Amino acid sequence: xxxxxxxxxxxxxxxxxxxxxxxxxxxxxxxxxxxxxxxxxxxxxxxxxxxxxxxxxxxxxxxxxxxxxxxxxxxxxxxxxxxxxxxxxxxxxxxxxxxxxxxxxxxxxxxxxxxxxxxxxxxxxxxxxxxxxxxxxxxxxxxxxxxxxxxxxxxxxxxxxxxxxxxxxxxxxxxxxxxxxxxxxxxxxxxxxxxxxxxxxxxxxxxxxxxxxxxxxxxxxxxxxxxxxxxxxxxxxxxxxxxxxxxxxxxxxxxxxxxxxxx
Amino acid sequence: xxxxxxxxxxxxxxxxxxxxxxxxxxxxxxxxxxxxxxxxxxxxxxxxxxxxxxxxxxxxxxxxxxxxxxxxxxxxxxxxxxxxxxxxxxxxxxxxxxxxxxxxxxxxxxxxxxxxxxxxxxxxxxxxxxxxxxxxxxxxxxxxxxxxxxxxxxxxxxxxxxxxxxxxxxxxxxxxxxxxxxxxxxxxxxxxxxxxxxxxxxxxxxxxxxxxxxxxxxxxxxxxxxxxxxxxxxxxxxxxxxxxxxxxxxxxxxx
Numbered sequence: 001x002x003x004x005x006x007x008x009x010x011x012x013x014x015x016x017x018x019x020x021x022x023x024x025x026x027x028x029x030x031x032x033x034x035x036x037x038x039x040x041x042x043x044x045x046x047x048x049x050x051x052x053x054x055x056x057x058x059x060x061x062x063x064x065x066x067x068x069x070x071x072x073x074x075x076x077x078x079x080x081x082x083x084x085x086x087x088x089x090x091x092x093x094x095x096x097x098x099x100x101x102x103x104x105x106x107x108x109x110x111x112x113x114x115x116x117x118x119x120x121x122x123x124x125x126x127x128x129x130x131x132x133x134x135x136x137x138x139x140x141x142x143x144x145x146x147x148x149x150x151x152x153x154x155x156x157x158x159x160x161x162x163x164x165x166x167x168x169x170x171x172x173x174x175x176x177x178x179x180x181x182x183x184x185x186x187x188x189x190x191x192x193x194x195x196x197x198x199x200x201x202x203x204x205x206x207x208x209x210x211x212x213x214x215x216x217x218x219x220x221x222x223x224x225x226x227x228x229x230x231x232x233x234x235x236x237x238x239x240x241x242x243x244x245x246x247x248x249x250x251x252x253x254x255x256x257x258x259x260x261x262x263x
Numbered sequence: 264x265x266x267x268x269x270x271x272x273x274x275x276x277x278x279x280x281x282x283x284x285x286x287x288x289x290x291x292x293x294x295x296x297x298x299x300x301x302x303x304x305x306x307x308x309x310x311x312x313x314x315x316x317x318x319x320x321x322x323x324x325x326x327x328x329x330x331x332x333x334x335x336x337x338x339x340x341x342x343x344x345x346x347x348x349x350x351x352x353x354x355x356x357x358x359x360x361x362x363x364x365x366x367x368x369x370x371x372x373x374x375x376x377x378x379x380x381x382x383x384x385x386x387x388x389x390x391x392x393x394x395x396x397x398x399x400x401x402x403x404x405x406x407x408x409x410x411x412x413x414x415x416x417x418x419x420x421x422x423x424x425x426x427x428x429x430x431x432x433x434x435x436x437x438x439x440x441x442x443x444x445x446x447x448x449x450x451x452x453x454x455x456x457x458x459x460x461x462x463x464x465x466x467x468x469x470x471x472x473x474x475x476x477x478x479x480x481x482x483x484x485x486x487x488x489x490x491x492x493x494x495x496x497x498x499x500x501x502x503x504x505x506x507x508x509x510x511x512x513x514x515x516x517x518x
Contacts, residue, residue, distance in 0.1 A: 143365035143424075146316055147379035147431060148355025150347055157382060161369045 015209035019200065020216070028196025029217050035113060035182040035192060040175050042118030047125020052155060054130055065126065072123035078184050080120055084112035085188040113185040121178060128170045132163030164236040172229030176222050183218075193217055268330075269294045269435055269466045270315060275324035277310055284310045286490035287324065292435075297467045299477040299498075302487035303513065308470045311487070312437050315468065316357040317350055328357060329434060355383050358428030362440040364420040366412040372399065372423045373408035376430045384431070391430070398426040402456050418449030422456055429460075436460065438469040474517060478502055486510045 005011065019025055053065035072080070088103040095101070107115075136159050144154035186195035197210040234247070246254065270292035277285040284307045292298050300308040313319045314326060317334040326333040334350060335342040345353075367375050376395040380386040386394075399405050402422035412420050421441055428436060438457065442450045454476050461467060461480050471477060477484050477498060484501040486494040486509070494507045505511045 137365075139361060139363055139365035140367060142318060143359075143361060143367070144379075145351075146318065146354055146357075146359035146361075147427070148351045148353075148383045149379060150351050153382050157378065158367055162367075 010208065011212065012206060012209040015206050016212050016216075019197075019206075019210060019213050022200075024196050024200060025193070025213055025217070028191055028193040029221075031110075031191060031196075032179065032182050032193040033221070035110075035117065035185065035190075036175065036179045038114050039117035039121055039182070040178050042114065043121025043125045043174070043178070044171065046118065046122030047127075047129045048160070050122060050126035051129035051133060054126060055133060069123045069126055072120050077116065077120045077181060078187065081113060081116040081184055081188060084116045085109060087112070109185075109188045109190045112188060113182075113190050117178065117182065117185075121174065124174060125171070128174070129163070129167055132165075132167035133159055135166040136162045161236075165233075168229070168233050168236055172225065172232070175229075176225050179221055179225065180218060183214075267294050268292070269296070269328065270468065271325075271327040272311075272315075273325045275311065275314060275326055276322045277307075277314060277319060278322055284490055285314070285321075288487075288490070288492055289324075290485065290492060290495070292466060292468060293482075294466055295464045296482045297461045297465075297469065297480055299481040299484050300468065300470045300487060301472075301477065301484060301513070306487040307490040308487045309439050312439050312468060312470050315435075315437055316354050316359055318359075320344075328353065351383070355379070355431055356434055358431060358433035358436040360421070360424050360428055360436070360438045360441045362443050364412070364417070364424045364444070366420055366424055366427070368412055371409050371411055372404065372415065372426075375412070375423060376427045379427070380430050395426070395430060398429055399423075401429075401459075402426045403452070416449060417445045418452045421445065421453045425453075425456055425460075435466045435468070438467065438471065440470050440472065442471070442473055472517070474502070474514075486513065488513075 006013075050065045050068060053061050054069075056062045056065075084107065087107055091103055093100055094103045094106055133155075140158050140162065141154050144158045145151075149157070182192055183194040185192055186198060189195065191199070193214050197214045201207045201210040231247070268291055270290065272288055272290045275285050275288040276283070286307075288307070288311055290298075290311075300312065302308045310319055314321050315328065315333065320334060331353065332342075333353060334345055336345055337343075366372075367378065370378065373392065373395050376398060377386075377388065377391040380391045380394070381388060396405070396408065399408050402425055404419060404422055404426075407415060407419060407423075410419075412423070415423065425441075441457070442453050445453065450473070454473065457467070457469070457476070458480055469476075469481070479498075481498050483495060484498050485492055486501070486505075486507065488507075488509045494501065494505065494510045496506075501510075502514065505514055
């Protein structure tokens with residue numbers, strides 16, 4: 001396979017090299033990163049809110065959260081993207097009080113993409129955060145309550161920080177998955193990484209090498225995210241593990257020391 | 264209103280679904296008194312203790328701490344449930360120590376102690392830390408302030424938990440089987456801290472199986488059986504000449 005990768009001329013590696021750092025590709029990459037970061041931020045914030053709501057004793061509040069999750073997990077994200085893109089057909093004017101906007105100006109394709117990805121992500125993050133909250137021993141909330149802390153204080157200061165250990169690993173997966181899901185926005189002509197290369201190969205027909213350009217960039221960012229995830233997990237595992245796992249650099253040093261001692 | 268009575272319970276009932284756990288518990292605890300609650304598991308002693316700071320809601324009866332109804336406000340004949348911040352205010356005045364310590368796992372010993380004073384009482388951090396160091400010294404752990412709970416032995420964790428409760432300056436301390444989860448050789452260090460608290464005049468209600476502690480420290484020993492108090496007497500009397508048949512059986516099994 002490696003042989004075919006390197007020798008099959010139809011991969012056109014020279015074209016890959018030519019476009020890898022081109023302005024249009026880099027701009028697309030930047031937009032993909034923006035979409036990922038903003039949508040994940042919305043998703044995480046919304047997820048925490050929905051999870052806390054879901055665990056509320058008030059049936060109206062937990063019901064609202066249940067409905068939200070049911071709706072957004074039950075429909076394909078691609079459909080949601082198209083929905084937000086076409087929201088102007090539903091509501092030509094969007095107003096808050098006396099403020100009113102023309103929806104076409106407000107909901108640009110970029111905003112539609114962020115709304116769709118972020119609101120969808122919120123439903124998934126809610127389940128992840130909820131699992132994290134439930135993983136924290138009930139004695140922790142009881143101890144907080146017995147000290148006179150309010151439910152909100154207990155949640156914010158005691159439960160959520162300890163839930164992070166359970167929340168972080170799947171959230172890392174969500175971030176990586178989000179990075180790739182953003183490519184769906186190419187259908188509403190947002191010039192993300194994928195749509196940028198599509199625009200290029202639509203003009204020059206070098207489809208395969210340009211898809212390779214996009215794939216390699218996705219792979220590189222995914223790798224970076226995984227490394228970041230390792231360090232964040234290590235940070236939140238601090239109090240649970242007596243010994244924090246060594247970083248790859250530390251492991252390398254240990255090996256080197258052992259090898260030197262053996263030699 | 265602060266009289267001589269710290270805890271006053273009148274006909275307290277509590278049920279979990281079909282199971283009636285407390286069937287009318289009445290008890291007075293005087294200011295400065297140490298009361299030990301004994302009884303087989305399932306007798307309702309822990310549940311009663313948790314009712315005192317409203318961790319469990321009572322179904323009927325009345326419960327006062329320092330003259331204030333716990334968890335409710337009486338208007339005429341009706342009881343109205345208190346708002347959350349009012350319940351919190353009550354709880355802040357009552358310290359509680361749990362069987363399984365329940366130290367906040369993501370915080371060091373010192374952070375555990377200063378958390379509630381800062382968050383609930385709005386004490387400035389420097390002041391809270393000074394007070395926490397005093398309390399750490401008091402429970403004999405002056406040098407372990409920076410340790411996380413999982414780096415401490417059970418006995419050390421429980422002493423930190425006591426310091427954490429004391430940091431709020433409680434007028435009443437509740438202990439829910441504070442030594443039951445400890446290795447036998449660690450029980451003594453926790454009991455020593457509790458004894459010194461009792462000597463300083465702290466009002467304490469202690470659910471325990473430590474007969475030695477009850478005999479030595481308690482002003483009164485109370486026996487619970489199937490959701491009721493069946494015997495209440497000073498320790499010499501309680502252990503020397505138990506009146507109730509169930510108490511005699513219980514003591515013969517344990518001693």
